[in-house]
Amino acid sequence: MKTWRAGSGTAATFAVAALMAGLSGCGGSDYTFVRDSGGGTYFKVPAAWHQVDQKSIDAAFLGDPSSATSQVMKERIWTVAYDGHAQPSIDHFFTGGPGGPNEPFAFAIVQTLTEGQKQDVSLNALRTLLNFPVTMTPAELAQKEQEKDYPYKNFELTADDVLEGDNGAKGVRLQFSLRYMGGPLQTFQQTSWVSADGGKLSTFLIRCSATCFQQRQAEFDSIAKSFKVKNNLG
DSSP states (O other): OOOOEOOOOOOOOOOOSOOOOEEEEOOOOOOOEETTTSSEEEEETTTSSSOOOHHHHHHHOOOTTSSSHHHHHHHHHEEEESSSSSSSGGGGGSSOTTTTOOOOOEEEEEEOOOOHHTTOOOOHHHHHTTTTTTTOOHHHHHHTSSSOOOEEEEEEEEEEEEOOOOOOOOOEEEEEEEEEEEEEEEEEEEEEEOOSSSOOOEEEEEEEEEHOOOOOOOOHHHHHHOOOEOGOOO
């Protein structure tokens, strides 16, 4: 397992059952630079990628916006998504859309944890926070794939690197491929951080078809490494 050294302070992320955003992006000639509403988390995406409608993200992950649970989650979580497809949609989280699977999709989430949630944070929690079968054994994966309604098939983990932040933050960077609901093979790169005090979790996910990822690996690596959190969060 390889250890990466972050160039600046970083923090991290957890659960995806709850999401909220409020970002502002600054356009550049080649990239859009994205920062959360609190100014602590930031990253870049190609300027040609389109921001996904925030209401659709909230509806997909938070459910009824008028519910008490949704309102509580919004106080602790922000999210944002960018889509390489000409018609951006949260439905492209797992696929490239009706025009084919070769358009990239990026998703970020940051969560402030409660005192109780802090007790459950570990590197393995970072690996599994988006519910992908990253820590399953081959035997467990084979058994899962026999289940009729299990959505992930042909799962293969190709990278699992431990990250160290200058401010004591810990993280992981994963890369894996799978077929979702019988669709084409997709590749995902997931970068996740937990702050030194265990109070914040942050994750940045990039998805594209396996062929697309092979062709654009260096570009996606650069985008993933731009995902940073200021020192005051760690």
